[in-house]
Amino acid sequence: MVSFASFVGLLFLVGFARCANDTNSSAINITGNAFFNSATGERFYIRGVDYQPGGSSNLTDPLASPTICRRDIPVFQELGINTIRVYTVDNSLDHQECMEMLQHAGIYLILDVNTPDSSISRSNPNCSYNTDYLQSIFATVDAFANYDNVLGFFAGNEVINQVNNTYTAPYVKSVVRDMKRYIRTRGYRRIPVGYSAADISSNRQLVAEYFNCGDDADARIDMFGVNDYSWCGRSSFQVSGYSTKMQIYQDYSVPIFLSEFGCNEVPSSRPFTEIGSIYSSRMSSVFSGGLVYEYSNEDNRYGLVQIESETEVTRLPDFYNLKYEYGNTSNPSGGGGYSTSNDHSSCPDYDAGTWEANNTIPEMPSAASAYFRSGAGAAQGTGFLTQDSCYNDASDNDDDSSSSSSSSSSSSSSSSSTSSAASSSGISSSSATPSSSSSSSRESSSSSRGSAAVLETPLFFQIICEMFNMMF
Ligand SMILES: *[C@@H]1O[C@H](CO)[C@@H](O)[C@H](O)[C@H]1NC(C)=O
Ligand SMILES: *[C@@H]1O[C@H](CO)[C@@H](O)[C@H](O)[C@H]1NC(C)=O
Ligand SMILES: *[C@@H]1O[C@H](CO)[C@@H](O)[C@H](O)[C@H]1NC(C)=O
Ligand SMILES: *[C@@H]1O[C@H](CO)[C@@H](O)[C@H](O)[C@H]1NC(C)=O
Ligand SMILES: *[C@@H]1O[C@H](CO)[C@@H](O)[C@H](O)[C@H]1NC(C)=O
Ligand SMILES: *[C@@H]1O[C@H](CO)[C@@H](O)[C@H](O)[C@H]1NC(C)=O
Ligand SMILES: *[C@@H]1O[C@H](CO)[C@@H](O)[C@H](O)[C@H]1NC(C)=O
Ligand SMILES: *[C@@H]1O[C@H](CO)[C@@H](O)[C@H](O)[C@H]1NC(C)=O
Numbered sequence: 001m002v003s004f005a006s007f008v009g010l011l012f013l014v015g016f017a018r019c020a021n022d023t024n025s026s027a028i029n030i031t032g033n034a035f036f037n038s039a040t041g042e043r044f045y046i047r048g049v050d051y052q053p054g055g056s057s058n059l060t061d062p063l064a065s066p067t068i069c070r071r072d073i074p075v076f077q078e079l080g081i082n083t084i085r086v087y088t089v090d091n092s093l094d095h096q097e098c099m100e101m102l103q104h105a106g107i108y109l110i111l112d113v114n115t116p117d118s119s120i121s122r123s124n125p126n127c128s129y130n131t132d133y134l135q136s137i138f139a140t141v142d143a144f145a146n147y148d149n150v151l152g153f154f155a156g157n158e159v160i161n162q163v164n165n166t167y168t169a170p171y172v173k174s175v176v177r178d179m180k181r182y183i184r185t186r187g188y189r190r191i192p193v194g195y196s197a198a199d200i201s202s203n204r205q206l207v208a209e210y211f212n213c214g215d216d217a218d219a220r221i222d223m224f225g226v227n228d229y230s231w232c233g234r235s236s237f238q239v240s241g242y243s244t245k246m247q248i249y250q251d252y253s254v255p256i257f258l259s260e261f262g263c264n265e266v267p268s269s270r271p272f273t274e275i276g277s278i279y280s281s282r283m284s285s286v287f288s289g290g291l292v293y294e295y296s297n298e299d300n301r302y303g304l305v306q307i308e309s310e311t312e313v314t315r316l317p318d319f320y321n322l323k324y325e326y327g328n329t330s331n332p333s334g335g336g337g338y339s340t341s342n343d344h345s346s347c348p349d350y351d352a353g354t355w356e357a358n359n360t361i362p363e364m365p366s367a368a369s370a371y372f373r374s375g376a377g378a379a380q381g382t383g384f385l386t387q388d389s390c391y392n393d394a395s396d397n398d399d400d401s402s403s404s405s406s407s408s409s410s411s412s413s414s415s416s417s418t419s420s421a422a423s424s425s426g427i428s429s430s431s432a433t434p435s436s437s438s439s440s441s442r443e444s445s446s447s448s449r450g451s452a453a454v455l456e457t458p459l460f461f462q463i464i465c466e467m468f469n470m471m472f
Helices: 004-020 066-079 096-104 131-144 166-185 204-210 242-248 274-278 317-327 366-374 390-396 405-413 459-471
Strands: 028-031 034-037 046-050 083-086 108-112 150-157 193-197 223-227 256-261 287-292 305-307 313-315
Touching (some): 066 096, 066 313, 066 317, 096 108, 108 131, 131 166, 131 366, 131 390, 150 166, 166 204, 193 256, 204 223, 204 242, 242 274, 274 317
Parallel strands (some): 046 083, 046 287, 083 108, 108 150, 150 193, 193 223, 223 256, 256 287
């Protein structure tokens, strides 16, 4: 006789074996300058796309809509990617269904925590680095930290987007530090925190060094993204300048990847021949793959697909070219020449006109320490205007007793954030590379196709896995 208890026990064993083997969704770890699948121990190369259908002119959170996820995730799988990067989400919405669909499809998320309204402002960075702002990004961390397929967070994207705004760097570095401390203090998995840099020749190397320097390990990034459009058309490792980048970053101690690539200064469709270089042993000792800019076709014409409706996309020639290149390019074998022997960078000196960032970075606004004790509290969503909220900090006169609930009222007192106060959101309007040029969406035309289920895991195992995951 099999008792009920042993039957349940058997279910758990089956569930355990099944879930333990579901390596698709295992957390990604960092060792040295490379990513690894924590379950299989294999080196992990990002094969990804940047994903923000609607662009900046019609900001929608694609991870809050199961309909959109059901439309796009099978397309990601057909393309052969393992990662998406999303520039802005609404931290007050529910992301569970989409995150689980991504997880079952073996797709990781790199998430920018900023929104256009809640980010470091280039016109007044000191003011924009305030308690309300931290509440916003910490609430975003709270909303995503429990998903194992979150590969990492970006604390900022192209905040430094010119020769002349390097003075913003200390504030972004403070944000990196605060996020890393928040993640640790709240007891979350040690999710990597990084910065995604614009490619500006005068400060390219300085930015990389600055974010990975100094004695305070919390203030150093865990990973570095470079937005790089230097390979155009059928270029080459030498001609594109990739070979030079290999030299610049050869001693870097943390993973580097292309957080945007895919130059579209080509006569017709993009051939994506850089894939063969990026995933070769010529680059794998320094680079861990990258993300193509971008999934949906917006006004700036970088799309792989045309969004037709909430349930349909049309694959463009770029999609097929990229799919072909991925299919024909396997990862370098073994560790790909990754390194564990590099030390963190040394800090660049302050240099007027070139590098105007001090190595003493701002302290966290003291009221924000309440979030470390009790969490960020209620999420305020994308309309939370924080760039001018330093005035709240100043008048608060507070002792740590401020709680997250105070931040909702404070948002209404902020004056409107002007669009000239450029933000660190990836899709802000005035930065150096295409992610920031404004892109407008198109009206969705209505469509006939219903949503198709994409979950391939049989329901039985899903339930077991969920029970299993809840228990451990
Ligand atoms: C895990 O799955 C792979 C194929 O998906 C299979 O080859 C392997 O034997 C499985 N491992 C275990 C321990 O079940
Ligand atoms: C690697 O990942 C596992 C599973 O998430 C985690 O328990 C472990 O602490 C990680 N190791 C490092 C060095 O981050
Ligand atoms: C893992 O990912 C691969 C490739 O995306 C997919 O074919 C496979 O079905 C996934 N396995 C599980 C268990 O989700
Ligand atoms: C930086 O330079 C740009 C032009 O290249 C100019 O529009 C902008 O006002 C300058 N910003 C500052 C803070 O000087
Ligand atoms: C696939 O890539 C290899 C180089 O990795 C190249 O030699 C080969 O020509 C490619 N195949 C096709 C059909 O282009
Ligand atoms: C840089 O920080 C030092 C303190 O370490 C301070 O004395 C100096 O004025 C700062 N320089 C600038 C330009 O902010
Ligand atoms: C930055 O802002 C804080 C309060 O918001 C203020 O106390 C501090 O003096 C400011 N620092 C600078 C350099 O403006
Ligand atoms: C913005 O996007 C949403 C969702 O895709 C869509 O329903 C809406 O019509 C779009 N609005 C504009 C002005 O394009």
